[in-house]
Structures are given as structure tokens and as C-alpha cells.
Amino acid sequence: MNNRKFLQRYGIFEVIQTHVMGDLEIVTFIVIGMNAVVSLKGFNDTFFFDKYKFNVGAIKLGEQLRVITSGFLHVDVTHLFVNMLTLYFFSGVVINYTGTINFFVIYLGSLILGNLFSLYFHRDEDHYTAVGASGAVMGILYAAILLEPGMTLGLFFLLPIPAYMFGIGYLLYTIYGMKNRIGNIGHDAHFGGAMGGLLLTQSDLLAWGILAAIMGAALLIILPISQPPYLSSTTVTIPKDVDIQSWSQQITAITGVDELVVMAKEQVAYLKLDKTQLTDEAKQELAKLAQSPLNI
Numbered sequence: 391m392n393n394r395k396f397l398q399r400y401g402i403f404e405v406i407q408t409h410v411m412g413d414l415e416i417v418t419f420i421v422i423g424m425n426a427v428v429s430l431k432g433f434n435d436t437f438f439f440d441k442y443k444f445n446v447g448a449i450k451l452g453e454q455l456r457v458i459t460s461g462f463l464h465v466d467v468t469h470l471f472v473n474m475l476t477l478y479f480f481s482g483v484v485i486n487y488t489g490t491i492n493f494f495v496i497y498l499g500s501l502i503l504g505n506l507f508s509l510y511f512h513r514d515e516d517h518y519t520a521v522g523a524s525g526a527v528m529g530i531l532y533a534a535i536l537l538e539p540g541m542t543l544g545l546f547f548l549l550p551i552p553a554y555m556f557g558i559g560y561l562l563y564t565i566y567g568m569k570n571r572i573g574n575i576g577h578d579a580h581f582g583g584a585m586g587g588l589l590l591t592q593s594d595l596l597a598w599g600i601l602a603a604i605m606g607a608a609l610l611i612i613l614p615i616s617q618p619p620y621l622s623s624t625t626v627t628i629p630k631d632v633d634i635q636s637w638s639q640q641i642t643a644i645t646g647v648d649e650l651v652v653m654a655k656e657q658v659a660y661l662k663l664d665k666t667q668l669t670d671e672a673k674q675e676l677a678k679l680a681q682s683p684l685n686i
Contacts, residue, residue, distance in 0.1 A: 417481075422474045425470060428459075428463060432521070433466070439463060442460060442462075444456050444505060444518075446519075447517065447651060447660045448651075461521075461523050461525065477530055480534040481493065484537065484591075496533050496591060498526070499586050500590065503586035504528065504582035507578050516651075516660040517662040520579065522576065525579040529583045530587060536592070539554040624661050624663065625659070626682075634654050638659070645669065647663060647664075
């Protein structure tokens with residue numbers, strides 16, 4: 391069994407109509423290779439991973455490059471494999487219809503739009519972090535669906551469905567996921583990436599208008615979302631002349647500290663706090679370590 395047939399049969403998505411795969415170009419392997427190299431570096435180098443991952447607080451402080459670099463990092467091998475497998479399936483369609491340059495534009499544009507949408511969605515959560523090429527891959531997937539809406543997809547070997555039906559259904563699920571914050575999944579980046587793929591594949595003004603309306607409607611649904619009522623976040627200036635590693639361990643040991651993101655270069659730390667667990671004694675301990683009053 392050749393490699394393509396094996397992946398078609400055993401992959402996350404089974405593409406029923408073989409022409410959907412298209413002829414894989416070297417550009418596909420270049421993109422997959424870039425993701426693999428950067429991700430493997432991140433797996434083995436925590437400092438590298440933390441420096442280039444998506445973090446709202448760091449981006450606000452001027453590290454906008456994270457909007458792009460985070461799209462080449464992944465949490466683990468499974469995360470990387472699923473994203474690259476999906477890209478493998480659908481890149482050929484986009485390349486065949488639009489060409490290599492436009493494929494790069496759609497991929498990178500979807501990655502950026504997905505992360506910008508995520509940045510807006512989590513704008514009040516300085517502690518929020520994320521990694522993965524999902525936004526870019528969703529852009530390629532939805533570009534392929536737009537270009538070949540009649541292709542048939544089999545999801546996890548279940549009843550085959552038309553691509554356009556899958557596209558509509560998954561967008562609705564993504565909006566639902568954002569609204570209800572389902573799982574440890576970047577639904578917002580998925581949605582933004584999908585919109586990027588659809589928009590960057592179109593030149594028709596009417597299509598742009600329709601897609602803009604879809605995004606606007608989704609925003610109206612999503613905007614009322616706020617953090618769970620028991621969570622809050624605050625920014626702490628790291629005291630000078632302290633061992634940051636030891637200081638961080640003391641902070642995270644305090645009951646009620648749900649997450650800590652340290653920006654050593656800027657001497658700033660972002661805390662996500664569980665107010666149901668945070669006692670007065672814990673607040674005093676935090677203020678002592680921060681060497682200043684906290685806005686909690």
C-alpha cells in the first residue's frame with residue numbers, strides 16, 4: 391500500500407474522492423518540515439518554547455512576533471501530527487487551484503488572522519498562552535472546501551458527507567466552543583483561521599461581504615463572554631535582585647494561584663487566580679512576594 395493510500399485510509403480525515411488530494415508539491419513538505427523542526431526544538435528546550443509561544447501579555451508588551459512564531463510550535467507529537475496530517479490532505483487542492491505563492495499567502499495569512507482573533511478574544515487575559523498551526527491549517531482546509539465544495543469527506547470513517555456541510559457544521563461547533571469554552575482547544579484561532587482561508591481565497595466582493603457578515607454575527611454572539619466568575623488575573627512586577635526561579639516556585643506554591651507566566655526580560659509576571667481558593671493569608675503572602683499591594 392503506498393503512502394498516500396495509507397494516510398487516506400488511516401488518517402484523521404478520509405478523503406473519499408482521490409482527486410481532492412491533488413499533486414503534493416515540495417512546498418507542502420517545506421511547511422511540514424518547518425513545523426517539525428521548530429516544534430521538536432520546543433519539545434526539548436523550555437526556554438525556546440516559552441520565548442516564542444503565543445502569550446497575550448507578552449504581545450501587549452511589544453513581542454508581536456509571537457503571533458507568527460507560536461504557529462510553528464506544538465504541545466506534543468500528537469498535536470503536531472494531527473495538524474500536519476490535515477495539511478497533507480488538503481494542501482494539494484489549494485496549490486493546484488491557486489499556485490504556490492497564493493498557498494503561502496493563505497497559510498500565513500490564516501495563521502496571523504487566527505492568532506489576531508485569539509488575541510482579541512482573550513484581550514483581558516494577559517496570562518493566556520497557546521501554540522499550534524491549527525489556525526493556518528484551518529485556513530487551508532476551508533480554502534480547499536471553498537475550491538472543491540462538492541468533495542466528499544469521511545470523518546473518523548463515519549458516513550461520508552459533502553465538504554460544504556462539514557465546513558458549515560464545524561464552524562457552528564467552533565462558535566459554540568468559543569461561547570462555552572469547551573476543552574483545552576483554541577476554538578477562536580480555528581474560527582479566525584477558517585475565515586482567513588475563506589477570505590484569502592476569494593476575490594469576489596459579494597463573497598467578502600457574506601463572509602464579513604458571518605464573522606460579524608459570530609462576534610456578536612461571542613463578545614458577551616467573560617472569564618469564569620471565579621477567575622481573575624493580575625500583573626506583578628518581579629522584584630529586583632531575586633532569583634526568578636525560586637520566586638516563581640514560591641508564587642505557584644500559594645493556594646489559589648492557578649497559573650503563572652513569567653516575562654523575565656521585562657521583569658513582569660502574569661497571575662491567573664482562583665478567587666474561590668484565594669484566602670486573605672494567601673493574598674498577604676502574594677503581596678509580600680510581589681513587594682507591593684496587589685489589585686485582586
